[in-house]
Amino acid sequence: MNHEPAHRQFRALVIGGSAGALGAMLRFLPLLPRRFPLPVMIVVHLPPDGESLLAPLLNSRCQLSVKEAEDKEPILPGVVYIAPPNYHLLVEPDFVLSLSQDECVLYSRPSIDVLFESAADAYGDALAGIILTGASSDGAAGLKALVDAGGRAYVQDPATAEASAMPEAALDACPTAQIVDPSQIAALLLRELVPAPS
Amino acid sequence: MKTAAAETEDIELHLLMEAIFQKYHYDFRDYSPASLKRRLLQARDRFGCTTFSALQERVLHDPGMLPQLLSHLTVQVSEMFRDPGFFRVLRTEVVPHLRTYPSLKVWIAGCSSGEELYSLAILFREEGLEERTLFYATDINSTALRKAEAGVYDLARIAQFTTNHQRSGAKRSLSDYYTAAYGAAVFDKSLRKRVVFSDHTLASDAVFAEVHLVCCRNVLIYFNRELQNRAVGLFKDSLVRKGFLGLGSKESLHFSAHAGDFAEFSRSERIYQKRG
Numbered sequence: 001m002n003h004e005p006a007h008r009q010f011r012a013l014v015i016g017g018s019a020g021a022l023g024a025m026l027r028f029l030p031l032l033p034r035r036f037p038l039p040v041m042i043v044v045h046l047p048p049d050g051e052s053l054l055a056p057l058l059n060s061r062c063q064l065s066v067k068e069a070e071d072k073e074p075i076l077p078g079v080v081y082i083a084p085p086n087y088h089l090l091v092e093p094d095f096v097l098s099l100s101q102d103e104c105v106l107y108s109r110p111s112i113d114v115l116f117e118s119a120a121d122a123y124g125d126a127l128a129g130i131i132l133t134g135a136s137s138d139g140a141a142g143l144k145a146l147v148d149a150g151g152r153a154y155v156q157d158p159a160t161a162e163a164s165a166m167p168e169a170a171l172d173a174c175p176t177a178q179i180v181d182p183s184q185i186a187a188l189l190l191r192e193l194v195p196a197p198s
Numbered sequence: 199m200k201t202a203a204a205e206t207e208d209i210e211l212h213l214l215m216e217a218i219f220q221k222y223h224y225d226f227r228d229y230s231p232a233s234l235k236r237r238l239l240q241a242r243d244r245f246g247c248t249t250f251s252a253l254q255e256r257v258l259h260d261p262g263m264l265p266q267l268l269s270h271l272t273v274q275v276s277e278m279f280r281d282p283g284f285f286r287v288l289r290t291e292v293v294p295h296l297r298t299y300p301s302l303k304v305w306i307a308g309c310s311s312g313e314e315l316y317s318l319a320i321l322f323r324e325e326g327l328e329e330r331t332l333f334y335a336t337d338i339n340s341t342a343l344r345k346a347e348a349g350v351y352d353l354a355r356i357a358q359f360t361t362n363h364q365r366s367g368a369k370r371s372l373s374d375y376y377t378a379a380y381g382a383a384v385f386d387k388s389l390r391k392r393v394v395f396s397d398h399t400l401a402s403d404a405v406f407a408e409v410h411l412v413c414c415r416n417v418l419i420y421f422n423r424e425l426q427n428r429a430v431g432l433f434k435d436s437l438v439r440k441g442f443l444g445l446g447s448k449e450s451l452h453f454s455a456h457a458g459d460f461a462e463f464s465r466s467e468r469i470y471q472k473r474g
Contacts, residue, residue, distance in 0.1 A: 070450065070452060070453070071419045071448060071449055071450075072422075072423050072426065072453045073452075073453065074453075087419075090230070090232035090236075091232060092422070093208070093232070094422075096423070098230045098232055098419060099419050100233040100419055101274070101275050102233060102237065102275070114236065117236075118232040118233075118236075121204060121232065121235070124199045124201065124204065125199050126199070148201070149200070149204060150199070150201065
C-alpha cells in the first residue's frame with residue numbers, strides 16, 4: 001500500500017478556497033478542456049445572504065459546464081459543482097451530492113472540510129484535492145482526510161496566495177502535499193489525473 | 199478504493215442505525231449518510247466513545263442516552279421567517295388562494311423547535327386567516343416538540359427574527375407577539391391555540407389529514423432519495439387538489455419521483471402547487 005498503483009484512476013476533484021480564490025481559480029479552471037473526464041466539486045467561502053454569482057461567472061469563463069450544486073443531484077464527469085451560499089456541500093457514498101444546513105465548521109458554511117471529508121469517504125484513493133488561497137484554516141482537516149484515504153493532495157504555494165493562512169494550515173496538516181502555482185495547475189491536472197489515451 | 203478502516207466504519211454506522219431502529223423504532227436508515235455520519239462522529243466524541251460499535255453498545259444498554267443521541271441526529275438550525283422572500287410570496291401570492299377556502303389546514307412537517315410554526319401563525323394572523331386555520335406541527339424529536347410548544351427563544355436571536363419578519367412584509371411589529379423576560383422571548387400562547395403538536399416521522403408514519411398547505415423546509419435535504427420520495431408522496435396524498443407545498447431555498451422536486459404531480463408555483467421561493 002506504500003507505492004502508487006500504476007493503474008490508479010482518479011474519479012473526482014475537489015477544490016477549496018477563501019479570500020482570493022476566485023482569482024486563483026480563473027487562472028486554471030478556464031484552461032481545463034471540455035473533455036476533462038472528472039467531476040469537480042468546489043467550496044469557496046461566501047457571504048451567507050443572497051444568490052451567488054460565482055457559478056454563472058465561472059460558467060461564462062470555462063469550457064466545462066459550471067453550476068450551483070443541487071441536493072441529491074447525480075455527479076457527472078466534466079461538470080463543475082459549486083456549493084451554494086449558506087449550505088454545506090457533501091458527497092454521498094452513492095455519488096450524489098447533498099446539501100446540509102448543519103452548524104458552521106470553523107465559522108464557515110459551506111465548509112471545505114465537510115466537502116473534502118465526505119468526498120474522501122466516497123471516493124477513497126480515487127480523489128484529488130486542491131487547497132487554494134484563504135484566510136482561515138478550513139480545509140486542512142479535510143485535506144488530511146483525503147491524504148489518509150490515499151487521495152492526492154495539492155496546495156497553492158503560499159507565496160503566490162492572496163491570503164496564505166489556508167494553504168499554510170493545509171501544508172502543516174499534509175506535509176506530503178504537492179505545492180503548486182495556480183498558473184500551472186491545469187497542465188498538472190491533465191498530466192497527473194487524466195489517463196493518457198491508449 | 200477505500201481503506202480497510204473506512205470500510206469497517208461504514209459497516210459500524212450501518213449497524214448502529216439498524217440497532218437504533220430495532221430497539222427504539224427511530225428510523226434513520228434512509229437519512230443521507232454523509233451528513234448523518236458527521237453528526238454521529240460528533241455524538242461519538244461527545245459520549246467519549248472511540249468507535250461507532252462502542253456507541254452502539256452504549257445506546258443499546260442505556261436507554262437514557264437515546265434523547266441526547268436523537269438531538270445530535272436531528273439537530274436543525276432554524277430561525278423565524280427564515281428566507282423572508284418565501285414568506286413574502288406566501289403572503290402576496292399563496293394567501294389569496296387560501297382565502298377562498300372557508301376552513302384551512304396547514305402541516306408544518308419537521309417543525310423542530312417551532313420557529314417555522316410561529317412564523318406561519320403570525321403571518322396567518324396578520325392576513326386574517328388564523329381563525330379559520332388548524333395547524334399541525336409534527337416532528338420526530340419529542341424534545342424539540344416540547345420546545346415548540348413552549349415557544350420560548352433566546353432574546354439574542356430576536357433581532358434576526360425581527361429583521362426577517364419585516365422583510366417578509368410584516369403588518370405589525372414582531373414585539374407585539376412576545377414578551378421579553380430574563381433573556382428570553384416568550385411567544386404569546388394565543389398563537390398556538392389552533393395548533394396540534396404531534397410526534398410523526400416521515401420515514402414510517404402515514405398521512406393523517408387533508409391539508410391546504412404543507413411547509414417542510416430544510417428537512418428533505420437530510421434524506422436519501424428514496425426517503426425524499428416517500429415524504430413527498432405523503433405530502434401529495436395529504437394535499438387537497440391545487441394545495442401548496444413549500445420547500446427550503448435549495449430544495450426542489452427536480453429529482454423527485456413525484457415531480458410530475460406538482461407545478462412550480464414560485465420557482466425562486468420553491469413553492470409548488472399540486473396538480474388538479
